[in-house]
Amino acid sequence: MVELYGLKNCDTCRKALKALPDAALVDVRADGVPAAVMAQAYAQFGDKLLNTRSTTWRGLDEGARAQDPLALLAEHPALMKRPLIAVGDRLFLGWSAETEAQVQSAR
Incomplete structure (x- = not known):
């Protein structure tokens, strides 16, 4: 089974869901x-798991950004x-042709 968070x-x-029609979307805000x-993802990807270009990130102060990444996520x-x-x-x-x-x- 493919789960897309x-x-x-x-x-x-x-785009990813369109290419993977049998994937189940898990909405990270709702679910x-x-x-x-998340722990496995952080162990595998490290700080790449954080989207530091997002508007949410830009809205955080330095204190919030300094939190433990898993707690912040x-x-x-x-x-x-x-x-x-x-x-x-x-x-x-992420999603690219390589991914x-x-x-x-x-699969």
């Missing part, structure tokens, strides 16, 4: 990301780079 109104997530998945799920795609126990971050090929081969 993202936002339903995110253009990049929509959140399971702590185990739990408080502000829209800060996560999207989409985060889970195929079995493998995770993929699409990797996800398709992992």
Whole structure:
């Protein structure tokens, strides 16, 4: 099963869903990301998991930005780079032709 963690109104997530019609969208604002998945993603991707170009990030003060990244993502799920795609126990971050090929081969 393919799970796509993202936002339903995110253009990049929509592109990924179109290419992966059997994927289940998990809206990170409404449903959140399971702590185990988020911990695995942070261990695998590190600070790349944070979208520091987002309007949410720009709205945070320095104190908030200095928080533990996992706590910050739990408080502000829209800060996560999207989409985060889970195929079995493998995770993929973002959406590009390369990512699409990797996800398709992992299925």
